[in-house]
Amino acid sequence: MAPAGPRSGDAIFASVERVNAELFTLTYGAIVRQLLTDLEEVEEVNKQLDQMGYNIGVRLVDEFLAKSNVSRCVDFKETAEVIAKVGFKMFLGVTASVTNWDAEGTCCSIVLEDNPLVDFVELPDTCQGLYYCNVLSGVIRGALEMVSMKTEVTWARDMLRGDDAFELQVKLLKQVPEEYPYKDDE
Amino acid sequence: MQFFGGSEISPSPPAPTASGNNANMMYVFNRNGVCLLYREWNRPLRTLNPQQDHKLMFGLLFSLKSLTAKMDPTIAEKGNLGVPQLPGQGCSFHSFRTNTYKLSFMETPSGIKLILVTHPRTGDLRESLKYIYNLYVEYVVKNPLYSPGTPIRSELFNTSLDQYVRSIA
Numbered sequence: 001m002a003p004a005g006p007r008s009g010d011a012i013f014a015s016v017e018r019v020n021a022e023l024f025t026l027t028y029g030a031i032v033r034q035l036l037t038d039l040e041e042v043e044e045v046n047k048q049l050d051q052m053g054y055n056i057g058v059r060l061v062d063e064f065l066a067k068s069n070v071s072r073c074v075d076f077k078e079t080a081e082v083i084a085k086v087g088f089k090m091f092l093g094v095t096a097s098v099t100n101w102d103a104e105g106t107c108c109s110i111v112l113e114d115n116p117l118v119d120f121v122e123l124p125d126t127c128q129g130l131y132y133c134n135v136l137s138g139v140i141r142g143a144l145e146m147v148s149m150k151t152e153v154t155w156a157r158d159m160l161r162g163d164d165a166f167e168l169q170v171k172l173l174k175q176v177p178e179e180y181p182y183k184d185d186e
Numbered sequence: 187m188q189f190f191g192g193s194e195i196s197p198s199p200p201a202p203t204a205s206g207n208n209a210n211m212m213y214v215f216n217r218n219g220v221c222l223l224y225r226e227w228n229r230p231l232r233t234l235n236p237q238q239d240h241k242l243m244f245g246l247l248f249s250l251k252s253l254t255a256k257m258d259p260t261i262a263e264k265g266n267l268g269v270p271q272l273p274g275q276g277c278s279f280h281s282f283r284t285n286t287y288k289l290s291f292m293e294t295p296s297g298i299k300l301i302l303v304t305h306p307r308t309g310d311l312r313e314s315l316k317y318i319y320n321l322y323v324e325y326v327v328k329n330p331l332y333s334p335g336t337p338i339r340s341e342l343f344n345t346s347l348d349q350y351v352r353s354i355a
Contacts, residue, residue, distance in 0.1 A: 058334055059327045065294050066316075066323045072295050146217075146296045178297065180248055181219035182241060 009089025012067055016090070025119045032132060042129040049131070053138020054145075061143040064090065076172050077101070079149070080108050083140065083170075092116055100169075109156060110140075112166040123160045131155050137168055148176045208305040209351045210287060214322065216335060217297025219244045222326075223338045225347060247291060247299060254279045280312055290315060298322070304354065314354055321346055 035045045064070070068086055073079040077098075084096040093116065100109040117133050131137075137153035144151045150173040157163035207227065214223035221240040234242065258277045281290040283306050290308075292300045292315035300315045300322075325343035326332055332340070 061296050062294070062298065062319075062327045063323045065296055066320045070295075148297075178217065180245075182245070 009068070009086040009095075012086070012090045013093060016067065018093075021093070021116055022119075025116055028117055028135075029121065032130075036127065036130075042127055046129075046131050046134050049134035050138040050141075053135035053140075054142035055138075056135070057139040057142025057144075058146055060091065060139060061146040064143065075105065076149070077105055077108075079144070079147075080110065080170060083143075084110050087143075088112070106172040108170055110168045110170060111157075112168070115159070115166050118160060118166075121160060128161070131158065132160050133158070133166065140168065140170060148178070150174050150176060207352055208308050208354055210303040210305075212303070212318075212347070212351070213240065213243055213299075213301040214338070215240075215244055215247075215299040215301075218335065220335060221337070222298075222335075225344065227348075227351065243301065244299075247301070250282075251278050251293075281310075292316065292319065294319060302351075302354075308354065311354065314350075317350065318347065321350065 032045070032049070035048055036042070039045050039048060064087060068090065070082055070086065073082060080098045084098045088094055088096045088110075094112060094114045096110045096112045098108055098110055101107070115133065117136070121132060123130060123132065134155070137155065141151055141153045152171045152173055154169050154171075155167070156169045157165055157167035159166055210228050211226040212223070213221060216222055219241075221244070224236065224240065232239075254277055260277075278293060279291060281288060283289075286306060288304050288306045288308055290302045290304065290311040292312065298319070300318055302311060302315060302318070304311065321343065325340055325346065326338050327334075329340060332338070
């Protein structure tokens with residue numbers, strides 16, 4: 001039996017190298033600001049942030065696995081818990097909670113009470129359609145795809161739009177089995 | 187907050203029990219069977235060309251994994267032999283030994299496979315493979331110039347791998 005992984009990211013968070021939170025927040029803000037200038041359309045910025053997050057997630061998953069010693073999760077419920085409790089703590093320094101499970105156990109919400117990305121942020125009237133933290137949904141989608149889970153991640157609540165918390169809805173579309181990649185006659 | 191990686195690797199490498207160059211070669215495959223890295227330290231005998239060699243190695247691991255899962259007497263629910271599995275699913279082996287070499291194997295849930303071939307008398311290398319996975323994260327995954335899924339061309343990674351492997355007993 002593989003040893004059970006940690007159920008909290010506190011120990012890992014304490015041991016990894018960190019950057020100043022304000023520097024991080026302001027850097028992210030500068031990126032979003034620049035994207036808004038370059039792409040002009042808010043929809044395009046959302047897409048671009050999601051793509052950037054995806055590219056981050058594809059790599060981030062290996063760092064997560066290497067440092068957290070988490071082994072395979074038995075089901076999607078455990079996966080969601082690990083993302084919320086270990087993943088968010090390890091990389092963002094906050095913990096999230098998992099709620100709103102559907103009956104099949106394939107769709108849930110990850111709720112962030114505290115989000116370091118949005119300190120100092122206020123959306124101007126011209127950017128009301130912007131999902132400022134869309135990079136996070138991309139990260140989760142990218143990371144889960146690398147562990148064979150195709151997911152769809154959308155924002156259900158956003159504090160910048162006047163809601164009381166940040167809520168990401170994660171929906172498991174399918175699990176992709178590993179296949180033998182070569183043809184017999186190659 | 188951890189977005190800019192440091193150069194030191196945690197955890198620190200397991201202490202070597204004796205010195206000497208025991209490693210023969212190392213393979214790293216990704217989930218699609220692409221050989222990301224092949225490193226050779228001591229391999230006088232070669233019977234195949236590199237491509238066939240990599241393919242054979244990947245095929246061996248793939249079949250052995252489904253065999254070990256099929257033979258597992260402890261879990262009731264399992265697929266048929268040869269049925270595609272999710273990476274990391276079922277039980278897996280971590281090494282086998284012949285009279286002339288030992289092959290140690292580790293697979294991460296993300297489908298990265300690390301294979302180290304060493305002298306048959308080397309001990310348990312699971313911790314060492316974990317450490318090499320950490321090296322891979324620091325020097326390859328965190329390198330912005332590396333595009334995922336392509337062969338690794340990183341001098342820094344090769345140097346630290348060589349150095350570490352030399353300490354394996």
